[in-house]
Amino acid sequence: MEVGEVGRARAIQVQGMLAVLRHVHAHPETTRAQLARDLGLSRSSATEIVARLHALRLVEEGDAEPTGARGRPTRVVHRHELGPVVAVVDISHESWRLAVAHLGGGLRLLRREPHGRPPSPDQVLAQVATALGEVREQYGGRLRAIGISVPGTISDGRLVAAATLGWRDVDMARRLALTAPPPVVVGNDATMAGVAEARRGAAAGAGVTLSLTVEVGIGGVLLEHGRATTGATGAGGEFGHMPFGDPALECPCGARGCWDVEVDGRALARLMGDPPPAAPRSAAEAVLRRARDGDAAARSAADQVARNLGRGVAGLVNALDPHVVTLSGLAVAIMDVAGPSVRAAYESGLMAFRRPAPPPLLRARFHEDGSLRGAAELAFDAVLCEAGLQEWRRATRPATAGPA
Ligand SMILES: [Zn+2]
CATH class of the missing domain: 3.30.420.40 (ATPase, nucleotide binding domain)
Incomplete structure (x- = not known):
């Protein structure tokens, strides 16, 4: 082969290896045949690539978890025990x-x-x-x-x-x-947390995901096919500092009227007439517990915070047009106690054309x-990119003789 052809063949080889590696990363219990089908590879190409990756201590083949079905156990491609x-x-x-x-x-x-x-x-x-x-x-x-x-x-x-x-x-x-x-x-x-939900959690497979987490304040991210959109310097996604709140309230960020201080333990304390809590997350959980137990004041505070949450989510959905919304952290507890209030505020805040099929509000899969x-x-x-693969090849000598 000419030098140019060698380079092209090598580039194709690297792309094939990366495609298989990324597939094994995303689907850790896949068979070689399934992998070939999913990636549009011939069976012989799949076999050759898996052998190369095995020689580099990146993947190996082993028996799948027994399914109880008769016949030969299925062989699956999974991570190498000595892999990255x-x-x-x-x-x-x-x-x-x-x-x-x-x-x-x-x-x-x-x-x-x-x-x-x-x-x-x-x-x-x-x-x-x-x-x-x-x-x-x-x-x-x-x-x-x-x-x-x-x-x-x-x-x-x-x-x-x-x-x-x-x-x-x-x-x-x-x-x-x-x-x-x-x-x-x-x-x-x-x-x-949003990346985890979009790639392996509640939003896996959704094209565009809006992921929101309430802890102290509210944060989140917009993801397209598992890739986070975080702006020019990585500081995007500060949804809590959009002016969805009361302009009379000052936020620790320096702005007034932030959504952040309307959806968490600080908001619940204010609505209960309590002083600002030292530990807003546990304070919020205490108020939500009282609301669940039927305390009228706690109930009303929980409903107000739930409406503040739903209204802001509607604003973001109007602006960002996601397929799904995932909620995690304290947002899940708020949904548990005052779900109807969240949903009512969410739906009434949506533009009319979105209401027949609003993006669903999903509970996050990964809580902890x-x-x-x-x-x-x-x-x-x-790691799973050209430079990462090249570095790995340099750093590890093949454990067994594999194809060159
Ligand atoms: Zn703020």
């Missing part, structure tokens, strides 16, 4: 967690530590850096990327502000001493670990 991993960290309002994820999305939680009070970035990030160092030592060259989820606004990889942590302008990668490879992805927790799962997905994006 990504490390993921979720820093939340009260604690941080560290996990590793494998090809196929499997997640193994390694650490969970509560923050000191008040949580200082120096202390928390030093702990996380040490824990990540231990993961590097344990996994060596198998660790291919790191994903970090934080409850704040991220712009160009920097944490601009995390109001609930009291953190401002933190260069996450530098503080975590992650300036050398592997690649690091830093993102907002609601964005990460959505942000970890989403961070793993984005970290794997840095």
